[in-house]
Each structure stands twice: as C-alpha cells, then as structure tokens.
Amino acid sequence: MTLLTVSDLVVEAAGQQIIRGLSLSVNAGERVGLIGESGSGKTMAALALMGLLPEGLSLQGSIELEGVELTGLSDRRYSEIRGDRLAMIFQEPMTALDPLMRVGRQIRDAVRLHRRISRAEASSRMLQLLARVGFPNPAEQARRFPHQLSGGQRQRVLIAIALACDPALILADEPTTALDVTVQAQVLSLLQRLVREERSALLLISHDLAVVSSVCDRILVMYGGTVVESAPTREILTAPRHPYTVALLDTSRGISADGETAAGQLPTIPGAVPAWDQFPCGCVFRGRCPREQDRCREVPRLTEGEHRVACWFPFSSEGGGGA
C-alpha cells in the first residue's frame, strides 16, 4: 500500500528551481533511503515534505500522505499531521530539543499535542518510550536536561519524540552524521529495530551510501534537485544504471572498512556539484557525465517500473555498471 506519493515536486527561489520535478513514493512499513551529496536538494525535499519550507520559496506539485494532499494545507492542519502521522528526526538534536526543558517533559508534550489523554497517562507513555529507545532508567533520564546528555542519548530522545504518536512515516535527515562511529552504529540499529517493530515507514536521508544501503530496502539517488535513479538496494549496488550512481558507487567503494581498500589514487567524480542555480539545462548531470551526448540537452524522464532511471544513455540493466 502506498503511503506517501510525491509527484513532480518543484521548489523555486527567485525563479530558479531548487527541486526540479521530484517524484517518489514510499509504501507502508517500507524503509527507503534518499541519497545525495551536499547541493543535491535532499534537505530541501525533506523540508518541503514536512511543510517547513523557508519563506520566499514557492512550491508546486503534489505531496500525498495516506490519501491526504499536504500541499496547500493550512499551517494549523499541517501541524496536526506533523508529529502525528509524519515525524521527523534531524541531524542536530541540540537544535531540535528545547535546552531549558527536561527531556521527559518534551516527550510528554509531544504525546499530548496530538492525543487527548491525561497528564498521568502521557507520563507513563513517556517513560515507556524512554525505555524503548534504550535508557535503562527512564525515570532518572526524564529529569535530565538536553545538555546533560551525550549526542547519542539526545538522538535517542529525538527518536522517542518521533515515535510518540505511532507515526505512519518517519523522516530522518542525516540522523547519525554528527555522531561517533560506534554511537552511530548503536543509533542506526535502534532506529532500524524500532521502525520494524512499530511498522512505521522510514525515509532516511543521507549522503552516506553505506549507511543507507545497510538500513533501507530501496534507494533513491538524488542529484540536482531530482531523483535520477530508484531501485531496490541490492540492484543499486550490483546493477546501477545512471552514470552518476555508478560514479558515486565507485568513489564510495574506494574507501571501505571491509575487503580490500584501494591503494594509491581513489576513484573520483570529475568536477564538482554546481551551486543550486548553476545546474545545466537538460540532464542535470551534464558536464560531469562520461556518456553525455547531444540528446542530453533535453530533460530525461524517470522511467516506470521497479528500477527507474532518468537517463538517455543508461548502463544496461544486466549489471553493466561500474564499467
């Protein structure tokens, strides 16, 4: 069952497109990864989904969650859905948490914002949530302030807040990027287990292909404000079709903790990601692509089916990538 459908989403600033016709869907209970480098528009896409676009940006297209069209909703109606059916976990928990409020109260408030229950009921739910995200002594943790917690503990509190109302979809934007590696592994493992147990869907946004491919069933590759490829994780890894995906995989494989690590020069992607208002017309990967031809001046559409690609000259579907 499709939970979230985004169609032809366009976000514009001063007449320039930042998001260029983004389309994606997430099924109930599915874990989908949205991968992109800085400047790919992935965070802007997350803000658009949450109805939190900065002032001055215009939005076109459609965002449908559980059959409800979210674009054009009033702020009030949007905030009823946000935190309830659609929850978000940010990269920097320190800015998402109120530094002056004990964490227990922040979780309890999140519960009561969307549920008409007594304070006592909300408190017991809060303690339950703290235990679920791995605090061995919830009552004690509830009394602490955010600054008294480590980065990993703060991220666990944010996960508790996200889970507070059994959301259908959790949007996590670089939830572990600021954490140490051992803590990252703990938090990712927790997040993965909880979304499975709660039967929530997860949209995990990250620049780290290894993180996304370890957690998600399906991967969307974003570049230049649009999805250039979408496929089940295993297919993205073994038979990538878009030249950008192929290059991103090559450069990601250059440095790895498992298997043989490349000695000498690492594979790179030629050039750099352009500034948001400097992308070429036609295919956004033009200028950096080894397979570019004249036809690439036209915008390629994302194909249909399970493995989708937006490219005029994609690698063959029989694992021709990496060539």
Place this chain on the structure above:
Amino acid sequence: MTHLSPAEPPLLEVLSASKRYGSRSHPVRALSGVSLQLWRGERLGVVGESGSGKSTLARLLVALEMPEAGDIRFKGKSIVGRSRRELEELHRSVQMVFQDPFGTLDPRLRVAESVAEPLRALKIGGDLGRRVEELLEAVGMPAGSGRRYPHQLSGGQRQRVAIARALAPSPEVLIADEAVSALDVAVRAQVLNLIASLVERFGLSMLFISHDMAVIRHVCTRVLVLFRGEVVEEGPTEQVFRQPSHPYTAALISSVPTLGGRIQEPKAPDWEGGPGATGADQIP
C-alpha cells in the same frame, strides 16, 4: 617501519604525556601516559572518537598546549618550556589542517591573503605573490581563485585553500585533524587524493587524525588507537585491521557501515556515556 635513517631521531615524539583540564577539584583527564613517534617519511594514523584525547594530542604536538607530565620532542629536542623564539622552527616545520576550513580561513580575507598570512607571520621572504600562486595551483585551485573570498568557495575548495596555507611555509610535517570528515564522499576522495600526492611530491611526513578507520586504512601505514586518553593499540594498519587485538579497535572497525552490509551494533553499550561518563570528562 618506514623511517629512512634509523640513526636520526623521530621527527616528532611524545613520551608518556599526560594532560588535564578543568579545576583542581574537578580535574578532567584528556590524555594519560600517551607515547608516539612519527618518523620521517611516515604516514601515521591516530584513530579515536569524541573524548579520546586526539585533538589534545595534536595541540601538544604544535606547542599550543604543554603537557603536565611527560615530554614532547621535535627532532630529538624537547619543546616543553621553550620560548616562542626557540620554537620558531617547530612552528614553521609542523603545520596543521583542521576539519572546518571556515575556522582556519578569515572570512574577510581573500584566498591569496589567507595563504600568504603564515609566510608573513613567519617572516619568510621572497616573491609572496608568486609563491601563493604556485601553492594554489599545487592544490588544484582554478586560476584567479586567489581573489575570491572563502564564502564564494565550495567546502572542498575551502579545504584545498586550507591545505595550501598549511604548505606555505614548506613544512616537513603535516598534521591533519579530521581534515576530510566534513566532506561528502566524492569530494573526500578528491581531497584525499590531493593530500596523498602532495605528501609524495613534497616529501612530507604526516600525522593523520580521524575517527574513521576506513579512511585511516587508506591513508596510513601505521595506526595508533586512542580510547579515553590512552593508547589501547598500535601497529601496522593492515595488521590492526585484520587482527585487532583490543575489543575497542574491533568495535571501531565493525561499526563503520559498509555498502550493502548490516549495521553491527557494538557489544558494550557503556562506550556511549553522557558527559561525566566519557573519558575526557572524568577520571575513571
């Protein structure tokens, strides 16, 4: 061992160094009894997470801080208790690149001025303009980028400029403290390639500090693992990777996510503590 002449002392040496911060009643131990040698021509990795003491170690090596106990030596001579003037050679020969180039580059200065600054500060003469151009070219900056300001550059370009600035006084040692940690994977690969080629070209010795075992493995020949202010393991990188002898090293390696792998949760959850529990914050 990769040092070329065994008769020569290590370029940089730390001998049982300890460092505390905080007040007398609430001391915070950052390093306790750490020793290391960086030999000429070597690429030594220091791996550790928040609170491991890795940044304190870097600050000791460039004499930004002094240890309470132990000794720091540059080319066999102690740098502890020396005057600024006596440390001139150290300040010229040992240069650092940090994680955040915004912290290194003055936002009000044009790129060329930022790169020339250490040359002026260290009173290194010659044709400054030409030297700056050479340096910017060496780090792969496009012609004319010297006239730009830091905010006009991408993250990768800013780190290139920070590297050019570090290379300006023709150092012998480069200390990279999480130098590529803030960069996306594709840009990170470009900057790592650049660092590798510069190390080769200028015959630099390098101390590469990172939390990322995978990057350390690519860059370094030897690695030292710091945990809560102590060295828990040391050895040739490949050997440490294949047969980590300390459980913390094993956790560090298995925690790095791999393409299509599974998230492996480290077994000892008490590695993640709040303030008051991490190594840097409390005497155990």
